[in-house]
Amino acid sequence: TDPAKEAAATKEGTPDNGNAGDTDKAAEIADFKIDASQIPQEKLDTTLYVACSIRGLENPYIATIADGMDMFCEYLDSIGQKYEKQVLDSGGSNDVEIDNMKQFAAKAGGDAIAYADPNESAIAPSLAEAMADAGGYLGTAWNKPDDVNPQDYDPNWVIHTSADNVANGKATAEALFESMGGKGKVFVVEGMLGNTASNSRIEGLKDALKEYPDIEVAHQDTGNWATNEALTLVETWLNDTPDVGGVWCANDNMATGALQALDAKGLKGKVGVTGIDANTDIVEGVKDGSVIATVSSNGYLQGGYTLAVCYAVWTGLITTDELPDDYRTFLTPAILVTKDTVDDYVAEYVDSVPEYDFSDIWFCKADK
Amino acid sequence: MEEKNQAALDIREEFAAKVKADNRKEKLMKWAPVGVLAALILVFCILKGRSFLSLSNLVSILNQWSLPLLVALGLTFVIMIGSIDLSIDGTVGMVGSLTAIFVANSKNTVNLGVLGFLLAILCSVVVGFLIGVIHVKFKIPSFMVSFAFMNICIGIGMLSYSGKPATIRDPLMMAIPKASFLGVPVITWIAIAVLVLCYYIQEYTPFGRHVYAVGTDETIPKAVGINVNKVKIKVFTLAGFCYGVAGVIGALRLGQGQIAIGTDQMFPAQAAVVIGGTALTGGKGGVMNTVVGTLIMTVLINGLTMMGVDPNIKTGIQGVIILAAVILTIKHGSAVISK
């Protein structure tokens, strides 16, 4: 079975596509694959500028997105496409990210494809606008405002994808609460204040809390996505609430800190921890039982395939007009890694780098 | 005539009384930071009594105090010569990252053991030395030199693990953060050892006096024949050493090398140094003041965390308390010039 299809996130069903005539077309699109032989030679000889715009490489998950771009570039090599790639690092600043994108677009002119993880949902339109002004193609992930869609920047804003943060937050929370037998006290370590991903994951946590009325949140504070801050928080809280049953963290970086704090008090393995991102050390934690769950959003997949879709549009093999709405904005698969699934996950993704076929551009669509 | 004499006596007494009062006030002001610390502890005891005062929380406070203390110790010397050092976030993070890849770790096969520590610390010592040399030789404000090195060090730190932090696997290193001696964490002992070293340097070596002199008015030591540039370079190098030890401790505590070990260490350290009573204009204060200053900051953050204050307003409360503490502890009056 394809683990990518065991999506933990399936909140939104596929919207109905209306009449039967479109169904054929939909099937055609779903089966679309890049056929390298159809790409005009002049396109292959043009230098294509490839970029991924991310918020700092300190975070291992984000670093895998850049790796995803590298994998996709290997594919470009294999079909003889000339290209130049670069990573745009916003360092967590909206303004810098917009500037970076504008500068990248200006340099590349129309021959650009980019993946962007907008630092905040609110800047996604500005990123798209930067690309639209220059004529390149952009795919975004995670964050965008609800009332703005890729269609608003046709054809330059090709797709927006997201792992379902709410669902992920809920899934890890449920796994944690189950491991505690449905009752007890938990610590909640939030991500950066004001960050959309963090807020959505917290929302998922709250949904789960409603279903487990006997779980009590003993402490909640922000760890700013950072290991050391999470360490300090949990270390302090443990003095106040030594009988805690679990620690829910909004990402794995912070889960690492929480584990370290528990370890210092001899509680590692006794108090469950959850995170999101499937960092190597946390996946190991799942294996040895000190971590209850984490979620892999598969950065390779997000980074590489978003670029692949943009590439298909740039070559002209596919046009944005023919894409139905649910191919413009969709969810990417996420894998919940728990004690039960960890061995499969490790075999598939850790011990072997998965082979991806980037010509199959919709492989990253969760409900495909 | 009689009356005049009486008046003269009055004013002399008044004068004496005023001098006495001023002196008393000055002495009191010296202890004001300690007072602030005591007040904070008292407030948290009342609000969060048992758990705040519990042995395990005291140990946590000591743990959490170690790294800021080390950083602030280094910074104290820099501030005492009237300079400033923004490189902290970078150097601490860089050393933290390097420590993990120099000892046995999950990322590479290097295993230098204790030598790995020393090598990592050496890196920040070199950075400190370079900051000092460039600052004095090219006459570039320390603000700019250290700003540049902050970026360079963050870059080096990030490069060293390229997105995938190394987890420390050396059993000794993994044991240190859990170990304690006489009930005090070993990490804190390391910080205290550096504190003693700094105190010794400040109080019992000629260099210590020269630091005060350079901060007060560097033309004077120059005129006496002291090599002011050398003093400054030494100060930045010493600071680099302190940041280095802080970085190592950060990595040990996390069990992982990350650039984030240094993130957001600089501004709280500056605040701690000033709250402790070291003047930003140089020449006044010292490491003991910094001990109190860092304790205030650590206790404050620990207490607020313990109380579960809404994270959105936590930093705001910190800001207000820092402001209040400084207002309480610094000299006022029309003759005081504050830059």
Place this chain on the structure above:
Amino acid sequence: MNKLKTNKAYFATYFSMAVIICLVLIFTIMEKSFINSSNINNLLSDTAPLMIMAAGMTPVILIGSIDLSVGAMCSVSNVLVVSFIMKFKDTIYADWFIMLVTFVTTLVFAVIAGIILGLIHVKLKVPSFIASLAFMSIWNSAALLISNSPISIPKKLWGTIDWYKISIGPLGYPLVIAFLIIIGYYVILTRTSLGRGIYAIGANERAARMSGIAVDRIKITAFAVNGFCAALGAIFLMAKAKSCAPTVGDSFTLMVISAVVLGGTALIGGSGNILNTILGVFIVSIIKNGMNIVSINVYWQKVVFGVVVLIAIAINTDRSSRSFIVK
């Protein structure tokens, strides 16, 4: 002799220019598209927020103080302006009127905030470094409390912030505003008693006080002006990103101060020329822009940035006439 001495004042300008020319040459050689028109357009419009904030910071540094709360001030103004817009967007008033009112309200708020910081610094004798550090925390919290997540400007109002993209020749409209403000400051600093007071205070506060300069008032004015500029920068950022975020200003604080110092203003106060701040800002933004254009490996970007800044300031500082102490 005298000629030589007056000329020295211009050395800083020449050096900064030289640094800029070198940078442009190097980047152009490495990647031709660096000087293509759309990138030049980017450079000349996107530096506006940094430029305006650096303009406000210059007088503060000239008086020998510092304001570390600019970034946070910018964040809080940024969320404030958008949350006002969201409050009033459904009222009967014309969109441009809503915008105008919210802008003015925000600017007034920022000026008041600057005055409060100035008062605390001046009246309570709290060093500006630490007072503004405390305010940084306070405004950060305030921004989060106003809105702890980013808000987008609704699409229907996008028309009202189109002015951000207007350009006069290659110069973006916001940058023109920033230039005008800087030129205004230049006149104030060089030709009025307020300006001379600012330099005098920076050079020797006690002597300035004794010679009858209204030290307190001038200092507070500098902080108020800085607040104003931070808010204006926040408005530019809002228009640029069509949204607000409670942490938008964080990365600006050190960048703003560095740009001012790169422009040759002494951190100990008392010497510098606000026109050179323009050059300082361009040095910073050209380095950042150029590194993206020549696509330096992102892991190396910080290292390169640090080294280039160091070289730039080393060339930039006029050491020959420096009889002063460098702290």
Place this chain on the structure above:
Amino acid sequence: MSKNILFSAKNIVKSFHGTQALKEVDLDVYEGEVVGLVGENGAGKSTLMKIIIGVQPQGSGEMYLRGKPFQPHDPLEANAEGIGMVYQEQSLITTLSVGQNLFFGHEKEFMQMGIVNWKKMYAEAAAVLSEVGCEDINPRKKVIDLNFATRQMVEIAKVVNVTKEASTDGKCLILLDEPTSVLNETEVKRLFQEIRKLTAKGHSVIFVSHRLDEVLEISDRIYVYKDGENAGNMNVADATEAILYERMVGHETNSEYYHLDKQVIPKEEVVLEAKDLGCRGKFKHVNFQLHKGEILGFCGVVGSGKEEICSVFCGDESPDFGELIVKGRKTKYSAPYQALNDGILMIPMERMVEGVIRGLSVEDNIALSNAGRLSKRGMISRKRVSEQAVEWIRRLRIKTSGKEELVIQLSGGNQQKVVFARVLASESDVVILNHPTRGVDVGAKEEIYGLIRDMVAEGKSVILLGDTLDECIGMSNRVLIMRDGLVTGELDAAVDAKPSQVSIISMMV
């Protein structure tokens, strides 16, 4: 007096980018003598001293110490050879203790097992202090807590100590650059005693001062410098104040020193009045009226409260009791700019920290206090600023390479003149002169006295805290004598009826 030459300097030349500070000067010092060195402000006295001690490198020329060529690279080297110096500017580190200052740069001598033995150092410091008659100074006290006169004594002790620390056992040379400008009479006496003790031991002293009477009193031989050149040297027996004056300034003192002929009788109109004014712990019950066109002198020893009264008038401090009435209006100032708005301005005592802004140019400094008058529609006219500067540089004979020169590059006395120019240029109605001639050469002093007279003739009023008692009596229409924070006497000082110094001193102490 023995006739061995201890030190000699030949053809010393020194220029600072453009300014020729010394053009070939010579100086010989014999063992056991005091050499007085006088000259106008900017004549190059301090520069020569700094070359001898090694703070500044000489341009060209030779120096010999005990017959051997001598060229120190830094003061520590000179100290080791037995040369010590008291600088014109204060050179103690205020944040350190007296003892630490005494041995600053020599801490290594007290190192034991890597630790500085402070106890030993303080004991030694106490011994050194008592040697110069300052047993009352606690060596553990921080310098910042001492008044300026005491600090000066510490400086002297520091130098005297050099003679003992010197690695040579030969005779030492001590350079004193205007050591008395901040001392009162008894302190000067004490200093002179010290100097005599030193010369008795065979050490030599170079003594720089603008107070010619002091120079004549203490020196054995006197050198006069003018514009960086030797303008004569003579035995003290051959010198009088008049001769020295002539050599320094280039012409004889042409009029009467204090321009008594220009002393006018003040108008009836009261411009400033103190009613029962008081400041807690400083002064009390002060009543007086300052009339238009009057010079009112304040006499009193340190701590008598006269300085504090000045800071109240000029708005630097607020009084605790009583009323201050300016031009008929009751006022209370919280900052000097408010006083300036009422037309009151002061020349502060400490010119370095309060008087001039050393990082600004001469012209900007002169323009500091009258921005209003120099501007048109809110804009300052650069032309007026520079015209004004040129005018005052000429009138006060400020020695500078141009109006754009930074004040920090001027000699001590010329900096003082810049302050004076600033205050005069402000055209304030009431001018408080707090030691206006401190560190100013005799020629310029006379000039300044003339200017004060002119100012008064124009209807301005002056409160004068003289640098000497003589000056105070000579210039004033009326003197107020203060003691212990109270006014103990008020004497008329009309041209023909100047009070005697003795009568005033009796009220001062």
